[in-house]
Amino acid sequence: AxxxxxxxxxxxxxxxxxxxxxxxxxxxxxxxxxxxxxxxxxxxxxxxxxxxxxxxxxxxxxxxxxxxGWVDGRAEPVVEDVADAFVRVDAMNGFAQPALARGTPLLLEKVKRSGIALLAMRNSHHFGALWPDVEPFAERGLVALSFVNSFACVVPVGGRKPVYGTNPIAFAAPRAGGDPIVFDQSSSALANGDVRIAAREGRMLPEGSGVDRTGAPTTDPKAILDGGALLPFGGYKGASLAMMVEILAAALTGGQFSFEVDWSGHPGAETPRTGQLLVVIDPEAGGGRRFAERVEQLIGRIRDAGQERLPxxxxxxxxxxxxxxxxxxxxxxxxxxxxxxxx
Ligand code: NDP
Ligand code: PYC
Structure with missing residues (x-):
């Protein structure tokens, strides 16, 4: 386009x-x-x-x-205070972002007290970008890291059957001289949404994007969507991150693995019902008060070295x-x- x-x-x-x-x-x-x-x-x-x-x-x-009927748009999330630094949220088959909003006040209390806290969410539908879940914490001077699994559309290395979701990881940290530094990336070669947009616009994808239904490499988004699958980004390294996301976002939270999502009884369903983990850290409990200046120093060095665009x-x-x-x-x-x- x-x-x-x-x-x-x-x-x-x-x-x-x-x-x-x-x-x-x-x-x-x-x-x-x-x-x-x-x-x-x-x-x-x-x-x-x-x-x-x-x-x-x-x-x-x-x-x-x-x-x-696959998701409950009126769900009332249940927030549980399970340990000094651990908040558990059952999204009750509702969307992840409102459940996160309900759990955030307790999470922040715990970060203030303990220097670090986790929010482990299950029974949640995440259909959005992940950066909005972490960036607001960095705007308050905190470091945040989040993991979400989705639905099986990514093959493991050398595999034919999809096991992983596109499983994004987002990270945010405050910096002294500007907007927080944030990255938000799937662990697959592309997000499933971008494959669907390319299919709609009739564009081919870069080499290494996916496999067709026979397991052969393809750059055709329609072949990936029609019984094929995405590849992890960066071979086995991305695959290990996808596996870690399944473990943290599903096994640790009590959510479903991407391969367990079964919406076949709900034609029209698109939002995966899985889990999410959010880790929030107060940097003052770690490297000291100069954290944001140290991040700025690192960014300055990266830019000086020639990287013009940062995430x-x-x-x-x-x-x-x-x-x-x-x-x-x-x-x-x-x-x-x-x-x-x-x-
Ligand atoms: P991209 O590959 O587009 O971008 C990944 C990250 O790299 C971003 O932080 C981006 O910054 C940064 N970036 C991109 N290009 C450059 C560059 N040339 N130099 C430096 N940094 C760069 O993301 P994905 O396609 O992997 O994911 C897209 C979105 O899909 C994400 O928001 C993700 O959360 C979402 N997603 C959601 C899922 C879910 O289950 N809810 C599943 C999978 C993906 P910038 O943003 O500024 O471009
Ligand atoms: O784009 O890969 C994706 C995706 C999966 C679930 C929500 N978005």
Missing amino acids: DPARQKADAEFISHDDLVALLETIFRRAGMADWVAAVQARNCAGAERDGSKSHGLFRVPGYVSTLAS GDRRHDNRRAAARDGIPIQRSVLADLRARASS
């Missing part, structure tokens, strides 16, 4: 207007008001920052999943542009959203 053409076809709307539009759609689709508010901010924030595979592209999937730079550039000009949305997409909000 040609970016200049896309811009010409776009209408610019403010972040707040997009949040309001999505809240209406999500409420009409069956989310409780407070759940719709959390999910609308998450989805609009992803679109604003240019996390396209987890922004407006996901709206039809949220709606069809709610209609299928998160693109998102924050998009965020600044959106604050100035609004968020560009294809006219056809916006028309579909408005129709959904008023139907």
